Amino acid sequence: MPRKKLRVAACQMLAGEDIEHNTQHIVDRLRHCASEGVDVAAFHEGVLYGYSCRPSFWSRFDQKRIEKSERRIVRVCKEKGIGCVVGSTHVEEGGRYNSLLVIDNDGTVLGRYGKIH
Numbered sequence: 086m087p088r089k090k091l092r093v094a095a096c097q098m099l100a101g102e103d104i105e106h107n108t109q110h111i112v113d114r115l116r117h118c119a120s121e122g123v124d125v126a127a128f129h130e131g132v133l134y135g136y137s138c139r140p141s142f143w144s145r146f147d148q149k150r151i152e153k154s155e156r157r158i159v160r161v162c163k164e165k166g167i168g169c170v171v172g173s174t175h176v177e178e179g180g181r182y183n184s185l186l187v188i189d190n191d192g193t194v195l196g197r198y199g200k201i202h
Contacts, residue, residue, distance in 0.1 A: 119165035163192025
């Protein structure tokens with residue numbers, strides 16, 4: 086049986102508190118990775134929101150911006166045929182989680198892992 090290969094790119098990038106700016110960089114990297122034949126691009130923890138710990142950031146935080154960015158990333162994964170793991174945040178049962186969103190190469194969201202300490 087022929088050996089199957091999975092090409093994975095570890096995408097480390099400088100991310101700040103500008104969610105839309107971070108999203109654009111993620112989309113650019115996804116497109117580049119897809120053009121290089123990468124199957125799955127793995128981004129680091131908190132990449133969408135810059136892993137900010139500043140209370141002033143969170144006091145004015147709008148979860149809809151994250152959700153919009155996640156939808157954009159899902160669309161690009163589907164368009165380019167690339168899977169992705171991206172550091173995000175979500176709210177569940179009243180609690181905010183630092184999470185990883187897992188997206189298949191057809192744009193299907195396979196799951197979300199909420200980090201618990």
